[in-house]
Amino acid sequence: MNGPEIHIRFAPGPALFVPHHRRAGTTALRTDGVSTLGHVVESAGVPLTEAGTLLVDGRPVEPSHVPAAGEHIEVRAVTRPQRLPGAPLRFLLDVHLGTPARRLRLLGVDAAYESEDIGDPALATRSAAERRVLLSRDRGLLRRRELWAGAYVYSDRPEEQLRDVLGRFTPRLDPWTRCTACNGLLRAAGKEEVADRLEGGTRSGYEVFARCTACARVYWRGAHHEQLESIVAGAVAEFG
Incomplete structure (x- = not known):
């Protein structure tokens, strides 16, 4: 210049x-x-x-x-926690951030996620249409003018990515209320109601279930529950 x-x-x-x-x-x-x-x-x-x-x-x-x-x-750097007026705090994560998307959902945070690469224009347009904060490690994507709001995810490690997002935006945590697969809301479900979707060992070994109101996926406290509980407990202790 x-x-x-x-x-x-x-x-x-x-x-x-x-x-x-x-x-x-x-x-x-x-x-x-x-x-x-x-x-x-x-x-x-x-x-x-x-x-x-x-x-x-x-x-x-x-x-x-x-x-x-x-x-x-x-x-200057962005002030943390960052406040975004005018809309409920909701997120949209790009195709490379599947693990933090699932962990945000585990904590009850509204986190939409594109499991396929739909392209930068479509992601930016969805961010604007649904007034979601787009989370990405793609600098070019975050420079698109269509964005409603966006944030760069600084780490490439899922644990640090989750802490980065929670520390920057401090969303309200409501663990175990969202489907980690589709982001839908969960509700309690009786065993008889979901029996046709359970394998024999699960039917005999568990009594408490939840079901997604959007995709009908069934949840129970299975083999991985201890690991998930550790993620929830750590996040709630630090950010809840």
Whole structure:
């Protein structure tokens, strides 16, 4: 770019997305003189979902601000917990985040999930239509203008991914109330009601069941319950 030069500083969170030479301290950046600060920040590599307050010479500005020569810009990290006014807190996870999607559902959090790659435009459109926070590790996806809201998931480990989302948004937890397969709500079900969907050992060994009101999947405290209970207990202890 051949326009005015500004001085920009990225907080540690947003700095993860910029080239190494811009990660520490204030660096000079030449703009075209007409692009907004939001565009400049994204051009530097930071999705706006990961940029918190934008400061120009110490005063907050909107992403629509057009930087002028000599301005000192500070890009702060998103404040945690992050509040999103205007809609119930619901999530949409992309195809690569199946495990955190199931764990969010285990905790009773409304978490839609695309098990197939339907493409970035369709995901962004669904986020807007259903007013869901899109969770992804795809920076390009999080830069799409159609998004209602989005957030980058920083870790590639499911345990840390779950903690990242819970710590950032602090959703209300209501464990054991959602289907981990389809996100539908669960209700208690009598043994006779679900007997035709149970194998012999399950029929004889368990008495308490729940059934999904959307897909009719049946749940009981089976072999993996102890592991699931540990996930729930840890999340409730830290974020409940």
